[in-house]
Amino acid sequence: MGSLANDSKTENGPLLGNIKDVAVIGAGISGVVSTAHLLRAGFNVTAFERTGVVGGVWDYEPQADRAPPFPNVIPPVPNCYAGLKNNIPTPVMRSSLLRWPEGSEDFVDQKVVNTYINDIARLHNVNDHVQFHTRVESVSKPEGDRKWTVKTSTFSRTDSGHALTKKSWKFDAVVVASGHYHTPFVPDIPGLAAWKQRFPDRITHSKQYRTPAPFANQTVLIIGAGVSAVDIANETAALGAKIVQSRRVSKYDVLGPRLPEGVTRVPLVAKFVIDDNAEDDKAQTLKSGDSIPGKAILEDGQVIEGIDRVVIATGYITTYPFLGDLEQPLLPWQDADDKVLITSDGYITHNLHKDIFYIPDPSLAFIGVSHYVSTFSLFDFQAQVAAKVFAGHAKLPPKLAMKQEHKERKARFQPDDKFHSMFAIEDTYIEEVLNWVNGDVTKAGKEPLPGLDEEWHNGYKLLKEKLKSSRNP
Template identity: 30%
Template sequence: MVNDTSSSVILDSQGKPNDKPAMIDKTLPQVIKETTTEAQAALDDPFNFEYSIKTVAVVGAGPSGLVAAKALLEQGFKVQVFERNSKVGGIWVFTEPAENELYIPTGTEKQQDWLENDGNKAPPCDHSSGETQTTNTEEIEQWLQNHHHPATACYYDLTNNTSTPYLGSLEFPWPDGTPYFVSHSAVQNYYQNYVTHFGLNEHIQLNTALDNLVKRGNQWELTLTRATTTGDEQVSIHQYQAAFDGVVLATGQFQTPVMPIMDGLQEYASLFPGKVIHSKQFKRTDDLENKNVLVVGGRVSAVDIARFASTIAKRVHMAYRGPFITGVFILDLIRSVLPESVIHKPGIEGFWSKNAETGETEVDGTVTFTDGSTLSDIDIIIFATGYRSKHTYFGRSRTWAADEDKKNGDRFTARVDPDSPLIIMDDRIVYNTYKDIFLISDPTLAFVGAPRHITTTPFFDYQAQAIARVWSQAALLPSKSKMVEFSLARTEVCAVYRMDHESERLRSQTLLPWLNLHASKLVPDLHLPTLEGPPDTMEAVWARSIVLYPEFVKDQTQAIALEYQRRRMEHLDI
């Protein structure tokens, strides 16, 4: 982390000075120069939209969708936000029950196989005649729980690990005196207050999921399903189409659990139902009481779950690949708070026991690790192995990004039609976009909240401003050929996993010089505000947060343990 603005001292994971220089791939002048060069190319050879954009659908009312809606409304667009959950806030909305369907790949599958078979599941009732009122049967409940609005990745004890001054939008500061680290409910309440403050409520339709997205003529046709449950055990289901000139996809990055391809895992999960879950299905620490727990993974969720489990479980193991100290500052800081009681294990070789003489394996409840050690008394295995972005609503308009596709500019500009791939993607990235925002083949479709690098939520404001200004012609995109050229030549301004004030400042300059230059050249009479990156005062916030975070985690872990002990004693008294 960078210390105060006067010293530019680098701090280590304990918040102490570190003499090593900051690992910055590019200097600030370099980034500004590159962005300005692209901005000038857009003025000289612009992309010309075939029609003006007036109506916009924003899909998702989480951190990125809300700032997109605000920016678009300020530029005069007619905006409708669709959110499949019953509240705004995205991942910060705590919902139960968790999904009870978990796809576990076989050991012979390829990573991209899921893309061919993935699709949205229709409601299990006749909804062809418009709105349907039906009894909430078990089949419908399963559809709601696993397909229409599955629970978010939020767990009961979740707190932010990016300090509150840098969480949310810099245009809507947290109230004075807010602690740096707060509960998920406080963050969700912040976003609800954001909605109220900027008058977004009337533009948001909750309980509404996007099923299909296709371009027809000059408009995007959305197939949507709204489902609401009433108190008398009735469910109202309404599937319909709506058309918009532009679409912003702000569906987040924590939707579909990734289960790794591991030898024996599928058979293990089948033989021991309920023993294997993903961190998205983990909801409450109480569920781990007196259990032997194995957490698979070594990043934020894995550390969180392992330390929560350590307060209540019989024994906790955490299996991860590579060394514990990684050299990635933010990850090492997170791992530094792991309790000493957690038992470290290497990567998993297979979910079986192996006969030492014959080499034959048997799925019998044993987990074998790469160092040859085994565990056979595990009660629950929690995979904290991340998420994939599926964009299921594109259906077969998606194609897996093979290495040759990532470098093929012709694929990036393919004509949009029902028979050709619309997006080239893997499970994390849509490749045929300009600046991770605009679909190159048709920039009336845009993404916000899914950059290729780790970032804080204020960066979503800059992405939202880019969409609003381009679509209102206060900024121009380069021609398709130039967008392809710049996209293929793109390099990150700093390490993808770097997260501190300087990296946030650098990344903001991949957008702001372009938007400010074009506003002054194209619409000077509008006097649009000059967009600024993170203020220098935020540098001290970063330095303060890395000192406070370990202290907060220690206090939180102790509080959870004490609460468990209190409830246990109350139970014994009874």
């Protein structure tokens, strides 16, 4: 990326009040609220979205997700499945920019959520600032340059097929709001790749799941214990599927009460084996009614046979390929230096202050990195914080202090934990950040951030109690 420019300094650290032009990468909920809050704060904002709509993972397309080479078709969309619902109650999962429609239930379907995001974008003129069908190829700050260079490719259809328009932009700051549901994480289980090669239609990632119809009356092995695993289990079981759920026990597992009756919960699969008498090793389409000719051997030695389909519901890899050498996929997370963002674990985004600001150069910010949160509410709050800091109304601590805080956070981190998890501590984080920001804002004579209202805090208190009782200790 070249050397990072030195920001003007105050005794409290980098001052970012000279920012005018801001790029936002992504137009899901994080990108929409980031764009809206930055516009309200008076910045010139350009957002870049790979697809033709806002909404991100809440935009539903019935066709199963694919990964075609760009730009043969419109760039891949991180679609949701038809039955997707929010798993955080609407009073706790909402933007400060718009209330849910009067009478909204706590849990609503994908169409309602997608409409809500689009309404925010419409009411706050976000769409006018989005470059649709545009992929960000690279984000860099060349040595000696005080601005970020953002290179993009915009896909468009023409009479003769399609066109790809490349462009280079300059920005004072960049907000990465691209989410973390793009690149599926597939565990390296021995034999799984061979099963996928031989029986490609029977082995899928949850990202490809759209409707339960293909799973009706079949034996389905689901690997994973998160929300998507539970949703798929419930939808397919309703059509007569027999569910076997394989997972590694974790405090983030969704517990049995949320699963349909009759689900068999088993340890993690140790390896997949293909029967000796199976046909040759070429890809094949099994006949309807035929199970996969093989077995799954579990970590405790149990053997599962008669499997019709396997769904990998093990989550996603965090990746920002446009950030170049700040992503080091072969580097162990323990060896991360004070500049790298992504390492081989594919989860931690390193060197962020408060999960938002890139410590070496805080004019690069991230919205939506935090996990196990109220999503819309927290990301909206983080976007407001970024706007205040970019405007120079709130001052970041000295870089040495931010580095030390990050180092101490890593020292407390346990490998089996989730580094960005705010599981049941989100309110504490919000209060801490709010005290910091508003302490500076008040001194500057600017309007303070309101934070989350009483309705949110009351709802979150109830949610914490449910979270603690519905997941493994």
